[in-house]
Amino acid sequence: MKEARVIELTNEAIASYYKEEIVSSDLTKAILYSVNAGGKRLRPLLFLLLLEGFGISLTEDHYPIAASLEMIHTGSLIHDDLPAMDDDDYRRGQLTNHKQFDEATAILAGDALFLDAFGLLATSSLPADKIVQLVKLLSDAAGSRGMVGGQMLDIKGEHQALEEADLVAIHSNKTGKLLKYPFLAAGIVSDLPKQDIERLGKAGQLIGLAFQVRDDILDVTADFSELGKTPKKDIVAEKTTYPSLFGLEQSISILNQSLDDALRIFEEFENSHQFDAQRIRTVIERLRLDA
Amino acid sequence: MKEARVIELTNEAIASYYKEEIVSSDLTKAILYSVNAGGKRLRPLLFLLLLEGFGISLTEDHYPIAASLEMIHTGSLIHDDLPAMDDDDYRRGQLTNHKQFDEATAILAGDALFLDAFGLLATSSLPADKIVQLVKLLSDAAGSRGMVGGQMLDIKGEHQALEEADLVAIHSNKTGKLLKYPFLAAGIVSDLPKQDIERLGKAGQLIGLAFQVRDDILDVTADFSELGKTPKKDIVAEKTTYPSLFGLEQSISILNQSLDDALRIFEEFENSHQFDAQRIRTVIERLRLDA
Numbered sequence: 001m002k003e004a005r006v007i008e009l010t011n012e013a014i015a016s017y018y019k020e021e022i023v024s025s026d027l028t029k030a031i032l033y034s035v036n037a038g039g040k041r042l043r044p045l046l047f048l049l050l051l052e053g054f055g056i057s058l059t060e061d062h063y064p065i066a067a068s069l070e071m072i073h074t075g076s077l078i079h080d081d082l083p084a085m086d087d088d089d090y091r092r093g094q095l096t097n098h099k100q101f102d103e104a105t106a107i108l109a110g111d112a113l114f115l116d117a118f119g120l121l122a123t124s125s126l127p128a129d130k131i132v133q134l135v136k137l138l139s140d141a142a143g144s145r146g147m148v149g150g151q152m153l154d155i156k157g158e159h160q161a162l163e164e165a166d167l168v169a170i171h172s173n174k175t176g177k178l179l180k181y182p183f184l185a186a187g188i189v190s191d192l193p194k195q196d197i198e199r200l201g202k203a204g205q206l207i208g209l210a211f212q213v214r215d216d217i218l219d220v221t222a223d224f225s226e227l228g229k230t231p232k233k234d235i236v237a238e239k240t241t242y243p244s245l246f247g248l249e250q251s252i253s254i255l256n257q258s259l260d261d262a263l264r265i266f267e268e269f270e271n272s273h274q275f276d277a278q279r280i281r282t283v284i285e286r287l288r289l290d291a
Numbered sequence: 292m293k294e295a296r297v298i299e300l301t302n303e304a305i306a307s308y309y310k311e312e313i314v315s316s317d318l319t320k321a322i323l324y325s326v327n328a329g330g331k332r333l334r335p336l337l338f339l340l341l342l343e344g345f346g347i348s349l350t351e352d353h354y355p356i357a358a359s360l361e362m363i364h365t366g367s368l369i370h371d372d373l374p375a376m377d378d379d380d381y382r383r384g385q386l387t388n389h390k391q392f393d394e395a396t397a398i399l400a401g402d403a404l405f406l407d408a409f410g411l412l413a414t415s416s417l418p419a420d421k422i423v424q425l426v427k428l429l430s431d432a433a434g435s436r437g438m439v440g441g442q443m444l445d446i447k448g449e450h451q452a453l454e455e456a457d458l459v460a461i462h463s464n465k466t467g468k469l470l471k472y473p474f475l476a477a478g479i480v481s482d483l484p485k486q487d488i489e490r491l492g493k494a495g496q497l498i499g500l501a502f503q504v505r506d507d508i509l510d511v512t513a514d515f516s517e518l519g520k521t522p523k524k525d526i527v528a529e530k531t532t533y534p535s536l537f538g539l540e541q542s543i544s545i546l547n548q549s550l551d552d553a554l555r556i557f558e559e560f561e562n563s564h565q566f567d568a569q570r571i572r573t574v575i576e577r578l579r580l581d582a
Contacts, residue, residue: 021431023440023464026447031435072406079402084394103375107398108443111370111405112435115363118409119430128419135426139410140312144322144403149314152399156317173314 001058003045010044013067017120030101030109034074037092043069047182049279054190061126065134065185068121072142073178075113078106080151086233093228126189133188141177150174162240176208203265210258210287216241217251217289252289259284292349294336301335304358308411321392321400325365328383334360338473340570345481352417356425356476359412363433364469366404369397371442377524384519417480424479432468441465453531467499494556501549501578507532508542508580543580550575
């Protein structure tokens with residue numbers, strides 16, 4: 001299936017969830033404002049293209065899994081932008097949720113996306129034991145054991161000189177685990193043996209690292225029109241980042257090295273499994289930056 | 292099992308979840324501050340005492356279900372108290388989470404409780420198809436289709452003259468659905484037929500209504516030491532409440548009538564099922580207020 005169509009069907013899975021059982025249309029409007037802000041859908045795309053790589057035809061069973069992941073990601077962006085957190089006015093080139101609406105609405109929109117995600121995930125008609133595994137993994141990736149825990153480390157680390165190990169702890173939790181999740185989830189849905197799922201997870205971890213290093217680099221090098229949000233935020237918040245620790249050039253080579261290592265894992269899978277890495281490779285190559 | 296012990300085991304299920312895989316000890320501390328603030332654990336108690344009423348011996352399978360429900364309730368209290376929402380300084384007689392820590396921490400503590408709850412729920416070793424049903428129900432009760440949707444209606448309804456139907460829409464979602472959930476969940480875990488689960492849900496709905504009317508009444512009649520939070524908040528926010536619409540006396544009779552109706556459903560279950568309503572009755576009788 002074409003990439004654009006995969007994204008479209010993921011978007012439809014989210015949109016259709018918010019067409020039913022509407023309690024507050026104000027809330028639904030605020031949720032969809034951020035959902036439809038034009039994200040790249042990287043996480044659902046990784047999950048769905050991995051499944052296709054393993055020869056699985058995408059069906060109604062898979063989009064709710066992809067969609068729930070994107071919902072949690074979107075909820076986290078809404079909360080990260082709040083005045084008490086990163087205090088951002090723009091995201092993806094448009095006003096942040098609390099700027100477009102108000103703070104209370106933005107808090108509730110994020111809360112709803114977090115809570116609704118699991119309900120949508122549970123609508124997948126895959127075998128129940130797989131869904132329970134995915135619920136557990138998604139919760140671990142997103143909650144205090146993952147993303148939210150990492151966001152707390154990140155806030156506490158502002159205006160402090162951190163070492164590489166601290167930076168790794170922040171990033172592997174704040175962004176890494178939710179980027180690793182689509183790899184683990186694809187392994188579970190594809191019925192891979194445990195050690196293969198772990199190996200896939202390793203690739204996901206490397207891509208998570210690459211993604212964060214890339215984000216740190218772009219904060220320094222890109223302007224508003226490229227970022228869609230305020231640049232140089234890390235410098236203002238005196239955050240320790242890859243460029244601040246290692247310089248730009250070495251950061252770019254860490255980024256490229258991580259992507260290379262991840263691609264090598266996919267090659268292994270191509271040699272040892274019925275796996276076609278071509279399309280996932282295309283998505284990953286897009287994450288590169290020129291030195 | 293004694294009520295105090297049931298509560299203790301529910302608390303232990305939450306506490307033990309936060310002893311493992313700690314990413315940020317600051318976050319864990321903030322979460323446990325609110326978890327351990329001495330709530331009555333009404334929702335888990337309703338669930339677990341209903342199970343015992345149906346002759347089920349409580350085991351490790353059941354406490355994660357009870358605990359996850361309390362976690363979502365606690366998360367919602369933390370967010371409701373935020374400056375952008377109800378702006379409360381006290382809750383359960385102690386400083387609210389954002390007053391004890393700060394706003395960013397309180398936002399993240401609530402987020403984590405919402406996201407972690409589903410992970411803990413998924414650790415129950417009940418049959419996976421039941422867990423998936425519970426995940427769906429809990430999400431619907433808590434997210435945009437329930438509690439969060441109702442909270443949005445509540446905020447939008449401040450400083451406005453509402454009618455009874457509006458008030459019912461707010462309360463049935465904001466507090467009603469999460470109070471109905473333990474009844475539906477107990478029905479599912481006890482393998483009741485669908486129409487019996489619905490009938491149990493009806494009792495839960497009545498208790499949810501009673502609980503909200505009671506809350507509205509206490510906001511007017513109780514002082515800080517009885518409430519553990521600032522009284523007369525509804526009047527300040529110009530909220531339409533049961534006492535403002537119907538007066539105190541009639542509100543108390545609505546409360547008692549709802550409890551009576553719920554108790555009648557339990558009597559039916561006692562007559563037609565292997566059900567012992569004695570202990571759930573004791574919990575419910577505590578919700579009464581004198582005229």
